[in-house]
Amino acid sequence: MAMASILSWGIMLHWKNKTQKSPQQTTFHCSQVYNPVFEEHKDSLEEGGVILKSIIRETPKSNTPTSLKTSFTNNNIFLLGDNLNALQFLNSNLKHAIDLVYIDPPFMKNVSFFRHVYFRGTQKDVPFKQKQYSDTWDLESYLQFLYERLVVIKDLMKDTGSIYVHLDEDAAHYVKVILDEIFGRENFRRQIIWNTASLNVAGFKGQIRDNYIYATGILLFYSKSDVYAFNPQFTPHAQEFIEKKYKYSDEKGRFRVTRRNNTIYLQEDPGEPITNIWNDILSFNYAKIASRESVFYPTQKPEALLERIILSSSNPGDTILDCFGGSGTTAAVAQRLERKWILCDANPHAIHTSSKRLQRIITKEETGTSSRLFQIWRSQETKNEIQKNGAKFHYVKNENKITVSFEDLNLSHPDEFPKLIELIKDHPKISLVDSIYFSFSSEELNESSFNIHYSDIPRKKKGLIHKSYQFLLPKGWRNIKYLTVLLYDIFGNAYTQFYNTET
Ligand SMILES: C[S@@+](CC[C@H](N)C(=O)[O-])C[C@H]1O[C@@H](n2cnc3c(N)ncnc32)[C@H](O)[C@@H]1O
Incomplete structure (x- = not known):
């Protein structure tokens, strides 16, 4: 039960085990x-895909935060x-x-x-x-x-x-x-x-x-x-107030005159x-x-x-x-x-x-x-479960052009929603994709350095992702060895796929 007590300097609420915890680190x-x-280029690819141009001329920085x-x-x-x-x-x-x-x-x-x-x-x-x-x-x-x-x-x-x-x-x-x-x-x-x-x-x-x-x-x-x-x-x-109070007008507009003139x-x-x-x-x-x-x-x-x-x-x-x-x-x-x-x-x-x-x-x-x-x-306590290789893409590199197209998704943790599985089977896999993110880097990414360089987030609740993405990499980009694609499904599960852009 909570209870109020009156102390010399004010009223304080008490309850069982009221404590101020000492800080834990x-x-x-x-x-x-x-x-x-990257930003979207005005031309678009067939089948609703998108062409992406870099908006900066330098290599993306690794930008791993220190503090x-x-x-x-x-x-x-x-x-x-x-x-x-x-x-x-x-x-x-x-x-x-x-x-x-x-x-x-x-x-x-x-x-x-x-x-x-x-x-x-x-x-x-x-x-x-x-x-x-x-x-x-x-x-x-x-x-x-x-x-x-x-x-x-x-x-x-x-x-x-x-x-x-x-x-x-x-x-x-x-x-x-x-x-x-x-x-x-x-x-x-x-x-x-x-x-x-x-x-x-x-x-x-x-x-x-x-x-x-x-x-x-x-x-x-x-x-x-x-x-x-x-x-x-x-x-x-309110318009009514304006009509009632602002009765006069001159070349500067409507005005009113107060009691003090x-x-x-x-x-x-x-x-x-x-x-x-x-x-x-x-x-x-x-x-x-x-x-x-x-x-x-x-x-x-x-x-x-x-x-x-x-x-x-x-x-x-x-x-x-x-x-x-x-x-x-x-x-x-x-x-x-x-x-x-x-x-x-x-x-x-x-x-x-x-x-x-x-x-x-x-x-x-x-x-x-x-x-x-x-x-x-x-x-540290929050788990970051990312399925590796659960999402499949078609990846092609042609000089400075990289094209990545969504192909398939092996839905993770299907046991959590057993009744849904049958229903989901009837749907094209793309309808299970919530959003998709791309990152270019010089090193193979670990979880602490995922830089989102382009994101595809449909605005409408039932809007679809673009499906196909063509990145036009600036000629001067150096040391970009990897592309990581991160995909979220509609249940919030995450999947990644890496590509070595040098091969
Ligand atoms: C009422 S909602 C806030 C809604 C928000 N104002 C908005 O406009 O969307 C309360 C939020 O507090 C979060 N929450 C509850 N307990 C928390 C805790 N111990 N630490 C951090 N977040 C907590 C919940 O996950 C929930 O998203």
Whole structure:
């Protein structure tokens, strides 16, 4: 049972075995570097294949990272592993480096979260849901879990940093007391209510029967001290307000005159200041946002929510941490708003989904080398099972032209989905391919140096990979001896294949 006690300096929450764990040192090492080198040439190959030209003239660098601190100078970071270990690892490398933290931890819902698996290139659905993470706790273990992480998070933050903890009614009130203890009650800035059914409640009618419809996200906003960044945000005035207030106009546009006789032009009016009730951000219950943004990860949050938090509580160039990263919403928005970011998740599929999401964003925004790229670091505990030679390709080298075409896939771990095997047999193997990555190197690659030089990630959930890839290598490339192809199937299993480009 959790219990509050009043001490001379405040109220503190107690539970059985409440402890602050002493730091353990878990090492993380770099397993992937996103370092695009090829772009699509306007001509295309037959059968939907693609021709790829190098966008840099030099040989791809091996770029094997030495330390996280050095890597973070130019790269954003994903950490795959339990976030207590990740936070402690960060603390020994980047203490007091974080300007803004957003976390969206499990809410103590006592359920597990699953994702649907989709075949690519066919309308047929895979009747298979894959577990992503579980949110099942007793109250004490939940509070202890968050408490020990929040203590390390505070240590990682700059003295001017802020934190937003996203919860709902099941845990928010307990966690408020914990946050008061860790950050100080005087540093509590605001409780924000995100009205998740603001625009209509049509989708929630089923809940009406015996209680009010639940439509509240709760965000607890703290700063580490009384000096912190805050940039007020505004929403545009309603048309009705404009018609009523901005009655006059001249050559400079519409204006109003205040009681003190000041003239305010509409174009200078930023709009309505945002209050702590956020009514204007669509949740994923709405088809409109789901179809635009979804990367098919359960509990994914809308980008508009993160945009408001990041714009309000950080400035370009600041560093943002989300250690319950999920589908990578925080990273996606931070990347677009030119903030540095660090994301952690214990679920390999979350990191894979986020990595694909960020690759797509960076490829679109690439205008040279200015945009920050990213690396994936994984803890020793996380297994990296990559099937060698499970995926088959047709490989041809002709002078500086290398053509690789997908041929076959021996699906790994079929025993995990026995009922699916029959169904999968009817499908062309290409419909089992989620995405495909290519890396050129001077040495045979080990896991720690996989540089993604080109990635093929279909945007639509049922979109197909290109199948055939023709790389036009620049004549001046030296010492490129190997090509490694990395393929992910729709279940998240990885396969590699090496080619010696000198033979
Ligand atoms: C609610 S989801 C976050 C969703 C995210 N905000 C988004 O927009 O996609 C919570 C995430 O926390 C991760 N998680 C839970 N426990 C964790 C732990 N101990 N270490 C790291 N990640 C954890 C889960 O795998 C899950 O992806």
